[in-house]
Each structure stands twice: as C-alpha cells, then as structure tokens.
Amino acid sequence: MLSKKTKYGLKALTYLATKDNKSPVQIAEVAESENISQKFLESILLTLRRNGFLGSKKGKGGGYYLIKEPHEIGMAAVMRVLEGPIAMVPCVSLNFYEKCDDCPDEASCSVHDLMLKVRDANLEVYRNTTLADLISK
Amino acid sequence: MLSKKTKYGLKALTYLATKDNKSPVQIAEVAESENISQKFLESILLTLRRNGFLGSKKGKGGGYYLIKEPHEIGMAAVMRVLEGPIAMVPCVSLNFYEKCDDCPDEASCSVHDLMLKVRDANLEVYRNTTLADLISK
C-alpha cells in the first residue's frame, strides 16, 4: 500500500507545480485544497524541503515553493524520500541494500529473482516519470 | 515491503515444487529447510490450501503438496492471496477496487495516473511469471 504520507506528498508537489510562478504557497492553502490534515502535511513538506525538493519562507507571505522545474523532479527520487526503498526486499535494493536475515544464500533464493524483476519494472516507471507528467491533464 | 508471510509462502511453494513427485511434505521439513518459524508457516500453508494452491493430508506420511503443475501457478494469483492487492492504491485495483476517501474526483487525481502505471508494470511481471520460473536455476 502507498502510505498517506507519500500520497499527500505527491499531491502537494503537484499542487505547487500548478502554481507555476515561484511565489510561496502556505501549508494551509495546500491542505485545504487537497483535503489533507494541515499538521500532517506540515511534517511532509518539511521532509521534502530537507531533501532538496522544496524551498520555504517564513512569516507573512511565506510558504513553500518548488526549487526545481517540475520536469526536473523525478519520481524515483521522490518515492525514495517519501516511501522509502523502491525494492520490496532489501537484498535487491539499489540504494538501501541489505542482506536478508533468513537467506543463507542470495543466489539460490527463488524470491530474489522475482523481486529483482519487480524492482526493475517499478524503476522503469519511476525513472520515466517526472512531476511534470503528473500535472499535465 | 514484501511481508514475511508472502516471502515464506513463495519459498514454501518453491520448495514443494522441487519435490516434483506429488508425495506430501511435512510442514516441519519445509520450515527447517527454509529457516521459517514452523507455527507461522503452518498458517501460511493453510491459507494457500484454502485458496486452491495446495492439497494436504493428515497423519503419518501426511503433509502438503502442489495440486497444480508449477507452470500453471501464476504469480499474480499467489501475490493476491498472500500479499493482497497488487495495486498500491485501491482506486486503481482490478480485484479490490475502492474509492479513495480523500479524493473528490478520481479523474483529476495526479497520484491515480502514476499508480496506474505502477500497477500495470507490476502486473506485467506477475502475469508473465509462474512458480516454474522461480525454481529453474
């Protein structure tokens, strides 16, 4: 399942992308428009800022804004920050590799190969999709 | 993340598939061979039996066995039984469709389209993989 965190994060990014001018948008505005708990959204936007997707400004007239063009924001990067590893098992993860505790031998694990294919299929989608693709409709 | 339930279930199916003769294999044997808690595996094999993947026999010489040929057991069906919906959001699920509570309009949801692509990519893999593909190595 996609977490609410990721879902809300994607919706917020999309919303900010529609405001093509770079002026800050307040959390409250995004939250109301997208039906998201404001406080929850606050923490999501914070992590998006900390990971280099958003800029922010405090005080009156403040808010969040994209610091890159939508077509420069790839879904693979966004998903990794919001949802975590794209792979379903750590032993096939590119960015979060870890040995499975229950597998004596990775090479002879039947699940390994299947999950490798799944990972590649997902990566293919995420690498070929940017924020720009989410708004054009 | 892939649940342990699914991972163990796949490993158990693979193990049973290697025993190509249809004689029952005891839970204990599978559990030991695959490093799985026996009691946990018990419940997993039970759901696989209830969903038509396995047959079972009680008493001495009993155990579980495949009731179809490995190449007839598709991963899409197995994943749905063990892991649940293949789609990451209910609004793009083929078999478990549900409207998202926070979306007023599905057609204008930016997440919807992305998740549709992801679902299709995953389905493509699962539909083109059978249990037979997991063992051939």
Add this chain to the structure above:
DNA sequence: TTATTATCCTATCAATTTAGTAGGGAATGC
C-alpha cells in the same frame, strides 16, 4: 519595537498491522 504571521521542530499517541506463539481439536495410519 512590538505584534502578527507562518514555518520549524520535538514529543506524544491511538489504531492498525505484522510476525509470530500457545494450545487444543480432528483426521489418518499403524
């Protein structure tokens, strides 16, 4: 300089899910 606005940040929490464990019941084979 003071008030207002809006983000920043930490801590806490209820509900749900996950990964088991416990323990007895029921069928089968000898």
Add this chain to the structure above:
DNA sequence: GCATTCCCTACTAAATTGATAGGATAATAA
C-alpha cells in the same frame, strides 16, 4: 488405541502509520 500430522482459534509483543499538541524561530508590518 496411539502416535503423527494437519486444522483452527485466540492471543500478543513490537513496529508502523497517521496523525495531534504545543511551543520555538524567523520574517514582515505597524
């Protein structure tokens, strides 16, 4: 009848999720 093996329900500890609370900090405006 007795051992074996699956069948089935209930329970539980730990982790995760989806928030909420409340104040600190920075920017702007008066």
